[in-house]
Amino acid sequence: MPRPRDATLRQILTVAQMRAAEEELIAGGTAVEALMEIAGRGAGELVRRLAAGRPVTVLCGPGNNGGDGYVIARHLMEHGNAVTVVAARDPATPAAINALGLFTGHVTDAQASVSGDVFVDCLFGSGLTRALPDDLLALLQRLAAAHHRTVAVDLPSGVDSDRGEPLNTGLPANALTIALGAWKHAHWTMPATATMGALRLVDIGVTLRAEAPCLLQRPRFAAPGPDAHKYRRGLLGVVSGNMPGAPILSATAALRAGAGYVKLLQPVLAAVPHASSSTPPAELVVRQGPIGDLLTEPRFAALLIGPGLGRDETARRHLAAVIARAIPTVLDADALVLLGPDLPLKAPTILTPHQGEMAALESAFALSGAGPRHARAAALAKAATATVLLKGPDSVIADPDGAVTVAPRASTWLSAAGTGDVLAGLVASRLAVTGDAPRAAREGLWLHGEAARLCGPAFTAGDLAHAANRALAGAMS
Numbered sequence: 485m486p487r488p489r490d491a492t493l494r495q496i497l498t499v500a501q502m503r504a505a506e507e508e509l510i511a512g513g514t515a516v517e518a519l520m521e522i523a524g525r526g527a528g529e530l531v532r533r534l535a536a537g538r539p540v541t542v543l544c545g546p547g548n549n550g551g552d553g554y555v556i557a558r559h560l561m562e563h564g565n566a567v568t569v570v571a572a573r574d575p576a577t578p579a580a581i582n583a584l585g586l587f588t589g590h591v592t593d594a595q596a597s598v599s600g601d602v603f604v605d606c607l608f609g610s611g612l613t614r615a616l617p618d619d620l621l622a623l624l625q626r627l628a629a630a631h632h633r634t635v636a637v638d639l640p641s642g643v644d645s646d647r648g649e650p651l652n653t654g655l656p657a658n659a660l661t662i663a664l665g666a667w668k669h670a671h672w673t674m675p676a677t678a679t680m681g682a683l684r685l686v687d688i689g690v691t692l693r694a695e696a697p698c699l700l701q702r703p704r705f706a707a708p709g710p711d712a713h714k715y716r717r718g719l720l721g722v723v724s725g726n727m728p729g730a731p732i733l734s735a736t737a738a739l740r741a742g743a744g745y746v747k748l749l750q751p752v753l754a755a756v757p758h759a760s761s762s763t764p765p766a767e768l769v770v771r772q773g774p775i776g777d778l779l780t781e782p783r784f785a786a787l788l789i790g791p792g793l794g795r796d797e798t799a800r801r802h803l804a805a806v807i808a809r810a811i812p813t814v815l816d817a818d819a820l821v822l823l824g825p826d827l828p829l830k831a832p833t834i835l836t837p838h839q840g841e842m843a844a845l846e847s848a849f850a851l852s853g854a855g856p857r858h859a860r861a862a863a864l865a866k867a868a869t870a871t872v873l874l875k876g877p878d879s880v881i882a883d884p885d886g887a888v889t890v891a892p893r894a895s896t897w898l899s900a901a902g903t904g905d906v907l908a909g910l911v912a913s914r915l916a917v918t919g920d921a922p923r924a925a926r927e928g929l930w931l932h933g934e935a936a937r938l939c940g941p942a943f944t945a946g947d948l949a950h951a952a953n954r955a956l957a958g959a960m961s
Contacts, residue, residue, distance in 0.1 A: 494699040505690035524555020526686030538601035539566040545607040546573035551580030553606025603631035609638035610645035628656035648673025697888035704961040717744025718916030723789040730792035737909030737949035749778040788912035790819030816908035824848040832921040833870040871921040894933035902945025
């Protein structure tokens with residue numbers, strides 16, 4: 485389990501929650517100026533390491549984000565860096581005015597021609613809700629273009645913190661973004677996160693807010709006990725359909741994520757694999773027969789249905805039979821399109837939609853589909869009484885009790901056919917091992933990202949499935 489401070493540093497706050505956290509610190513006796521000093525010096529040290537002695541330009545806005553910029557510039561000067569400060573506007577808050585007063589270097593106006601190595605954007609932070617004015621956008625673009633690398637402090641200027649959306653077009657890309665106090669949703673949400681470069685956090689002492697989402701952490705896996713056998717480690721049933729390749733891929737991944745026994749269940753109406761690309765591996769047990777007979781095995785710890793299932797009436801009957809079995813289940817792919825309130829879930833269940841499947845589920849459960857991804861996932865989890873793993877480049881997990889987990893950006897090489905089937909197999913394997921749906925979703929998603937990292941570039945879904953056990957081995961306790 486993470487230490488209390490570790491959990492605090494993984495929390496992700498809205499603008500309102502961050503303001504409340506800062507107000508708590510101030511009410512506890514820490515002055516705004518002291519908080520600015522902590523944040524600015526922490527950010528300044530990260531900029532100093534990046535600059536490695538090269539000149540730095542700091543753009544300061546009128547608010548407290550600009551005040552952070554003056555502290556950063558002072559810290560850099562104290563350590564010998566050549567610093568140019570550009571004031572987009574005069575300071576307008578008491579803390580920013582105080583920070584400017586403590587800065588002994590030269591401050592130039594927005595009209596000056598400045599170029600160099602590192603440009604630090606302290607124009608506006610996380611509180612911005614409307615587009616930058618044309619003159620400030622042009623200034624930001626000009627300075628970013630005149631430097632080799634751009635660093636954003638708190639958030640890149642021109643980004644909506646809570647939604648992760650740009651408020652202007654043409655915002656610069658960043659080599660580094662330094663979050664102050666706590667992560668914000670935009671740090672991990674597309675499309676904003678794609679422009680932020682490396683992400684670092686400066687701790688200013690905010691406390692943990694129980695309702696806040698948290699960043700996905702590395703799990704700890706344990707080896708099977710000395711008395712373990714294949715059933716005790718978890719028997720997983722993967723239900724096939726008319727397209728057998730996808731469930732075979734899921735089952736292949738599941739074999740390498742901890743489950744002791746994986747069976748591929750092929751109802752008699754499903755197509756039988758015949759091409760070599762759809763031939764099950766030797767260690768995968770295949771059973772064929774009527775769906776009702778296949779599901780009578782009393783030792784199933786979990787089931788997976790959806791990859792390659794199809795969307796016809798037969799597929800729907802198979803889905804209904806799986807749900808009626810009332811054991812922990814992962815629903816993926818076609819099963820998500822067939823699911824609705826008329827098929828109420830009877831056991832801990834994990835839904836793994838991509839964006840299109842999410843829209844279908846929201847329509848089926850009469851949800852608006854509005855709001856940030858984490859809020860949409862939470863609304864579906866509550867409506868369906870299931871754990872929701874909304875997958876994509878900014879994957880999130882929402883539990884029925886309201887808890888939300890946000891995954892860091894994973895390898896962009898995951899944008900390949902079949903990687904979603906692998907994810908379903910990894911999650912289902914962990915569900916068979918633990919019986920805990922939220923935990924299985926988190927562990928499976930982490931394994932997915934770590935396996936991708938281990939694979940390197942241009943891997944196939946099969947490569948990803950086979951890398952799962954190496955990912956698991958790297959997180960053994």
